[in-house]
Amino acid sequence: MSHIVSYHVHGAIAEAVVDNPPVNATSASVRQGLAEAIRKAEADPEVRALVIRCAGKTFIAGADIKEFGKPMAEPQLPALLAMMDRATKPIVAALHGTVLGGGFEVALAAHYRVALPETRFGFPEVKLGIVPGAGGTQRTPRLAGLETTIKLTTEGGQIDVAKALASGLIDAIAEDGDLGLAALAYAEKLVVEGQGPRSAGTLPMPADDPALFEEARKALSRKMRGQSAPLKILDAIRLGYEMDFDAALLQEFALCRESIAGPQSKALRHMFAAEREVARIPGLPADTPTRLIERVGVIGLGAMGRGIVMAIVSAGLPVIAVGLDQEHVDAAMKAIGKMWSSSVAKGSMTQEAMDKRLALITTSDDMHDLAATQLVVEAVTEDMAVKKAVFATLGQVTQPDTILASNTSFLNIDMLAEASGRPEDVCGMHFFNPAHVMRLLENVRAAKTDRDVVATIMALGKRIGKLPVLSGVCDGFIVNRMLSKRSREAFFLVEEGASPAAVDRVLLSYGFPMGPFALGDLAGLDVQAAARKARAATATERELRADFVEQMVAEGRLGQKSGSGWYSYDENRKSGPNPQTDAMIAAHAERHGLKLREIGEEEILQRLLYAMVNEGAKLLSEGIAARADEIDVAMVNGLGWPSHSGGPMFWADQIGLDKVLAAIERFRAEQGDAYWTPAPLLVQYAGEGRGFTA
Numbered sequence: 001m002s003h004i005v006s007y008h009v010h011g012a013i014a015e016a017v018v019d020n021p022p023v024n025a026t027s028a029s030v031r032q033g034l035a036e037a038i039r040k041a042e043a044d045p046e047v048r049a050l051v052i053r054c055a056g057k058t059f060i061a062g063a064d065i066k067e068f069g070k071p072m073a074e075p076q077l078p079a080l081l082a083m084m085d086r087a088t089k090p091i092v093a094a095l096h097g098t099v100l101g102g103g104f105e106v107a108l109a110a111h112y113r114v115a116l117p118e119t120r121f122g123f124p125e126v127k128l129g130i131v132p133g134a135g136g137t138q139r140t141p142r143l144a145g146l147e148t149t150i151k152l153t154t155e156g157g158q159i160d161v162a163k164a165l166a167s168g169l170i171d172a173i174a175e176d177g178d179l180g181l182a183a184l185a186y187a188e189k190l191v192v193e194g195q196g197p198r199s200a201g202t203l204p205m206p207a208d209d210p211a212l213f214e215e216a217r218k219a220l221s222r223k224m225r226g227q228s229a230p231l232k233i234l235d236a237i238r239l240g241y242e243m244d245f246d247a248a249l250l251q252e253f254a255l256c257r258e259s260i261a262g263p264q265s266k267a268l269r270h271m272f273a274a275e276r277e278v279a280r281i282p283g284l285p286a287d288t289p290t291r292l293i294e295r296v297g298v299i300g301l302g303a304m305g306r307g308i309v310m311a312i313v314s315a316g317l318p319v320i321a322v323g324l325d326q327e328h329v330d331a332a333m334k335a336i337g338k339m340w341s342s343s344v345a346k347g348s349m350t351q352e353a354m355d356k357r358l359a360l361i362t363t364s365d366d367m368h369d370l371a372a373t374q375l376v377v378e379a380v381t382e383d384m385a386v387k388k389a390v391f392a393t394l395g396q397v398t399q400p401d402t403i404l405a406s407n408t409s410f411l412n413i414d415m416l417a418e419a420s421g422r423p424e425d426v427c428g429m430h431f432f433n434p435a436h437v438m439r440l441l442e443n444v445r446a447a448k449t450d451r452d453v454v455a456t457i458m459a460l461g462k463r464i465g466k467l468p469v470l471s472g473v474c475d476g477f478i479v480n481r482m483l484s485k486r487s488r489e490a491f492f493l494v495e496e497g498a499s500p501a502a503v504d505r506v507l508l509s510y511g512f513p514m515g516p517f518a519l520g521d522l523a524g525l526d527v528q529a530a531a532r533k534a535r536a537a538t539a540t541e542r543e544l545r546a547d548f549v550e551q552m553v554a555e556g557r558l559g560q561k562s563g564s565g566w567y568s569y570d571e572n573r574k575s576g577p578n579p580q581t582d583a584m585i586a587a588h589a590e591r592h593g594l595k596l597r598e599i600g601e602e603e604i605l606q607r608l609l610y611a612m613v614n615e616g617a618k619l620l621s622e623g624i625a626a627r628a629d630e631i632d633v634a635m636v637n638g639l640g641w642p643s644h645s646g647g648p649m650f651w652a653d654q655i656g657l658d659k660v661l662a663a664i665e666r667f668r669a670e671q672g673d674a675y676w677t678p679a680p681l682l683v684q685y686a687g688e689g690r691g692f693t694a
């Protein structure tokens, strides 16, 4: 036997143990080893049952993603599971960790399933743009019914042992903690009781429910707009009603392979790998020491500061929350309590969890109380003078090695670092609004930030459930700097004749959750006007002329919160067209002698998105982003760039950088060098016929 799958016989029970770190994926050697174990157990007259178990932290967590798109060695997973179906001796799967995808399919092809209490189960294939390929859509409905199957396979979430047991997906929970012994005992009991093998494939499909499929199709088309896998998975489940079990398995596998070969899965697999890659910082070895963080300070308790407090205590870390004065502190605690209470009311949080979190927050209006922290996150008002003063004080009142992080979204952190008097301890931790919800955390390395500070904030980001991406210092870091180029183009498009609604529609149908104008209304036009003001000194005349937000703010139109912005809003914040916006655009054109023209969807899309790709190339050559992976992960998780196109840099690679460059050159001829000079790295890569991510 291979060392990847070892085989032992304990009396009448054989045991196959898979040991394929890190997650026991069903790589070729695992499939071959398991096939051999089944053959051996079947051939040995002394063996009456077989247990399949895994070493390490988890049972098989899926097919091996690294094998996708390459020729697959035999046996393929469905063939292995067919062997299990046909086995004449009972097979027991002993489950722990995360039983996912192909791993869940192996478990369901076993005849009996025993799991440790903390085990989680799921079909994450949909998140990789894939249809489950080894019976997930066929065995699950026969065991657990349609509703559970549709939810598990199309949404990609996980369930716990209680739910798995109640749905018939497992048979027993191994309560006493020794899974190996529990599974052997379970198998022995089967033998004693004379229980034979049983294949889920011999069970009937549950009663058909076309309305349930229709409902799911509608909900998925809305929730996972633009993604093809969820709907293909519904088709795969339906196969169970259209043909017999074996034929349905063949068709399911064909759909799986087809989805793996498609562009969406390629993009989603890029995202999966990139999300893991960004945790590895070039030049910063994994064993770089980190500083011990036991208590965090947050200074500034506006919307961002509150969200940061909530994010940190959610991970069980105590926080000292410092506000300007007692009134601000009280208001912040009231707002935090209100948000958590509404989660409790909705049932997404228990009262006990809320009480625990509240107990982790200490409040103060005195910065001296931050002396007891190892990290302070500053989230005071976005004003350089105010922030500099805060950093000067923080440098004095905190311990000599307390990390000082700014949540600024565009100010120069090097200047804050100097103001603190100990720049090596200063960095950025840029959260996205709402900070307790959004996964992205842009960690910023300033010119003098110590290596252990970088390692510490990357580890801390993960500890508090965020997806940390490292950026260098520049105006707006990765996400806001790229976004500012999109906003600029959006304003120019409106000046040239595209309606805001048309621009938004193009991005919505590309897959963004909302377009730039709906986003402006949501964030607040006053906030956008303030950001434009802060950048006015470096703006071009044309950028200053496109002063729509300033015009609206002057009229008290601040977006959603005032009921009127680019769109108008009813009391439930439902948007509708705003005639004032049309009038403003027409008057603006007349005032400045602008000639409006029809602008096609392709031009809108290319100008909005290529402007970001070009800026991304600049971020790479400036070293602000170490790799294209940082940009793709940040834009998907910070701005809502649709993950199934893989983020801006991967997407541009798929189009071909020569084509992207040609379009940018065309826009340059029409719009001028100031906005469309191609990034030298784009020109270079296009010339070399390579991509950003390849």
Ligand code: 3HC
Pocket: 022, 023, 025, 061, 062, 063, 064, 065, 066, 077, 098, 100, 101, 102, 103, 105, 124, 125, 128, 130, 131, 132, 133, 134, 136, 256, 276, 277
């Ligand atoms: N194939 C290959 N490598 C995998 C893998 C898989 N299915 N799942 C995880 N890995 C690798 C990761 O790339 C990472 O490698 P790295 O250290 O070199 O970066 C390592 O395992 C650890 O992964 P994480 O950093 O994600 O570790 P966590 O402990 O945070 O999470 C996990 C573990 C919950 C298993 C998570 O990795 C995960 O969700 N994996 C994906 C599972 C999945 O999608 N399975 C379905 C695959 S498709 C399939 O099975 C098709 C079938 O129907 C035929």
